[in-house]
Amino acid sequence: MGSERLKTPEESDNPPEQKSALTNLWRMKKYLHPYRYRLALLWSMVLLNIVSGLAIPPLVGRAIDGPIAHRDIPGLWAIVGVIAVLGAADALLNLVRRYFQTTTAMAIEADIRGALYEHLQVLHTGFHDRWQTGQLLARVTSDLGMVRRFFAGGLVFAITSVGMIAIIMGQLLFIEWRLALIVLATAVPLLLIGRKFFREYLPAARSEQDQSGEVSSAAEESALGIRAIKALGRGPLMAARFEKEAEELRSRSIFKSMIASRSWSGYDAIATAGVGGVLVLGSTMVAGGSLSVGDLTAFIMLQLALLWPIEASGWVMAHGNEAMTAADRVYDVFDTEPAIKDRPNAKVIDRSEVRGELVFEDVRFAFEDDSREILAGVDLRVKPGETVAIAGKTGSGKTTLVSLPSRLNDPTAGRILLDGTDIRDLKLENLRSVVTTAFEEATLFSMSVRENLALGRPGASEADLEEAVRVAQAEFVYDLPYGLDTRIGEQGLSLSGGQRQRLALARAVVVRPAVLVLDDPLSALDVHTEELVERALAQVLRDTTALVVVHRPSTVALADKVALLHEGRIAAFGKHSELMASSPEYVDVLSAESEEVAA
Numbered sequence: 131m132g133s134e135r136l137k138t139p140e141e142s143d144n145p146p147e148q149k150s151a152l153t154n155l156w157r158m159k160k161y162l163h164p165y166r167y168r169l170a171l172l173w174s175m176v177l178l179n180i181v182s183g184l185a186i187p188p189l190v191g192r193a194i195d196g197p198i199a200h201r202d203i204p205g206l207w208a209i210v211g212v213i214a215v216l217g218a219a220d221a222l223l224n225l226v227r228r229y230f231q232t233t234t235a236m237a238i239e240a241d242i243r244g245a246l247y248e249h250l251q252v253l254h255t256g257f258h259d260r261w262q263t264g265q266l267l268a269r270v271t272s273d274l275g276m277v278r279r280f281f282a283g284g285l286v287f288a289i290t291s292v293g294m295i296a297i298i299m300g301q302l303l304f305i306e307w308r309l310a311l312i313v314l315a316t317a318v319p320l321l322l323i324g325r326k327f328f329r330e331y332l333p334a335a336r337s338e339q340d341q342s343g344e345v346s347s348a349a350e351e352s353a354l355g356i357r358a359i360k361a362l363g364r365g366p367l368m369a370a371r372f373e374k375e376a377e378e379l380r381s382r383s384i385f386k387s388m389i390a391s392r393s394w395s396g397y398d399a400i401a402t403a404g405v406g407g408v409l410v411l412g413s414t415m416v417a418g419g420s421l422s423v424g425d426l427t428a429f430i431m432l433q434l435a436l437l438w439p440i441e442a443s444g445w446v447m448a449h450g451n452e453a454m455t456a457a458d459r460v461y462d463v464f465d466t467e468p469a470i471k472d473r474p475n476a477k478v479i480d481r482s483e484v485r486g487e488l489v490f491e492d493v494r495f496a497f498e499d500d501s502r503e504i505l506a507g508v509d510l511r512v513k514p515g516e517t518v519a520i521a522g523k524t525g526s527g528k529t530t531l532v533s534l535p536s537r538l539n540d541p542t543a544g545r546i547l548l549d550g551t552d553i554r555d556l557k558l559e560n561l562r563s564v565v566t567t568a569f570e571e572a573t574l575f576s577m578s579v580r581e582n583l584a585l586g587r588p589g590a591s592e593a594d595l596e597e598a599v600r601v602a603q604a605e606f607v608y609d610l611p612y613g614l615d616t617r618i619g620e621q622g623l624s625l626s627g628g629q630r631q632r633l634a635l636a637r638a639v640v641v642r643p644a645v646l647v648l649d650d651p652l653s654a655l656d657v658h659t660e661e662l663v664e665r666a667l668a669q670v671l672r673d674t675t676a677l678v679v680v681h682r683p684s685t686v687a688l689a690d691k692v693a694l695l696h697e698g699r700i701a702a703f704g705k706h707s708e709l710m711a712s713s714p715e716y717v718d719v720l721s722a723e724s725e726e727v728a729a
């Protein structure tokens with residue numbers, strides 16, 4: 131599965147083969163390994179639990195046939211004492227075992243969640259573009275919760291049930307083999323029901339879990355897009371869409387529960403019928419003198435004790451099935467190989483030695499599953515310290531082009547050189563500390579302003595932050611209630627669009643990269659602030675190589691040269707004044723943009 135093609139959540143809707151789901155849950159055993167000693171202790175306690183619990187019925191049988199039949203009160207007290215000690219030991223073991231069981235399963239869940247989060251971080255942006263966030267959220271939260279519940283409950287129950295069934299059957303055969311055969315005969319219909327249950331429940335559980343991801347996606351999208359929804363007055367429409375998804379989830383959950391209830395009631399009915407059969411035959415045997423009352427009591431007590439593991443095995447199968455499909459969904463993500471990763475001999479360059487020459491050589495790019503080439507042979511050379519503006523019609527591929535130097539995407543052909551080294555030969559982390567990008571969509575995080583600013587350079591000094599705030603004209607941060615320590619809301623939504631953009635710009639400036647990539651970072655600013663930011667930015671750009679996507683003619687002033695992107699190629703390159711004179715397409719693009727801005 132390692133090289134498996136990326137699946138969309140829709141494709142994941144198709145229930146997997148049971149075999150592969152089993153394999154995926156089995157693959158999780160590596161996360162149990164660090165806890166092997168704790169688990170061994172846990173299983174030992176489970177075993178002791180079973181033994182102490184199952185020693186009681188034969189003792190009751192012995193009390194009936196011995197001290198009770200012979201009115202031997204001291205003998206009765208002796209057996210009652212042993213039963214009381216066994217019962218107390220059973221309860222105490224149960225308590226300790228549950229504590230171990232829960233804490234271990236939680237630790238295992240936390241480990242898998244950590245590994246999954248790390249994996250999500252290294253997956254390329256194309257993966258995140260294609261997967262709904264809600265589907266990923268469901269995998270990180272509810273699916274892993276299911277796996278944890280299986281490790282904490284289902285697996286222990288499974289082992290307990292198998293152990294109990296084996297020991298009880300041994301005891302029953304020992305007490306009266308003919309009655310035990312009746313109990314054994316009930317195993318046949320139980321197995322048949324179990325087989326049917328397995329066949330039906332697995333796809334139903336998968337389909338419910340997939341739908342749960344859809345509901346998470348719908349909820350998440352509505353929360354993120356609440357402003358747009360309100361502004362467009364589409365609240366009722368979105369509510370209806372959400373209701374439809376929720377209704378679908380409800381019907382899939384009911385369908386799944388119906389399968390479980392049907393099987394469980396079948397289990398119950400057969401097991402209880404077995405008890406009835408034993409009562410009838412056992413009483414006849416007692417009447418005929420071939421079985422003692424004590425043995426019949428012990429037999430029935432044990433048979434009743436058997437009901438629990440039989441019922442539990444239905445529950446275990448349901449949990450096991452859900453854990454298997456959940457594991458399968460989690461491995462959909464784990465099995466996606468990061469498309470952008472370090473090459474085996476990737477090197478590290480020292481920031482102080484980087485001159486900052488950036489060269490695009492015949493760079494081509496097409497999105498996954500899309501034959502259209504967005505970039506069809508871009509050749510561009512940005513000299514160290516030079517600022518090159520990228521202009522082009524909307525949709526011409528400017529954002530795509532500037533996503534390449536920090537390897538948010540990799541070219542499908544051609545290469546990009548930083549100081550003569552192919553950027554794919556550099557360690558990703560190192561490359562991204564040298565080449566920093568600020569996007570038009572300024573994403574901030576729900577942490578303090580200071581933490582947001584220092585995200586790309588955790589060791590930044592107070593002076594560095596101040597300088598970046600000044601360059602980005604983001605002094606408004608000092609007026610926030612707690613200054614730089616003010617916690618900003620989710621995605622920085624408590625700030626205005628222009629404030630967010632200025633903070634994101636300051637965050638990029640703090641890194642002091644050798645190459646600064648700005649994807650139209652001033653679009654949300656008013657003309658006055660834009661002018662102030664540009665003036666301050668001009669100082670920073672003096673010693674930094676920069677690629678700046680521009681829409682407004684005023685931003686072009688920041689650049690030494692302008693490259694016009696047209697039909698996937700650099701159609702014109704030179705100074706703004708030269709292009710204005712020589713390239714009618716360039717004049718067209720800029721005048722269209724300024725009309726848009728004016729409008």
Ligand SMILES: Nc1ncnc2c1ncn2[C@@H]1O[C@H](COP(=O)(O)OP(=O)(O)OP(=O)(O)O)[C@@H](O)[C@H]1O
Nearest residue numbers: 259497500504522523524525526527528529530531
């Ligand atoms: N993840 C994606 N998958 C497939 N196609 C995409 C993806 N992202 C962008 N595109 C397409 O690639 C083309 C170039 O998009 P890009 O965002 O690079 O253009 P742009 O020049 O930056 O546009 P704008 O000026 O409007 O910001 C567009 O046609 C767009 O529809």
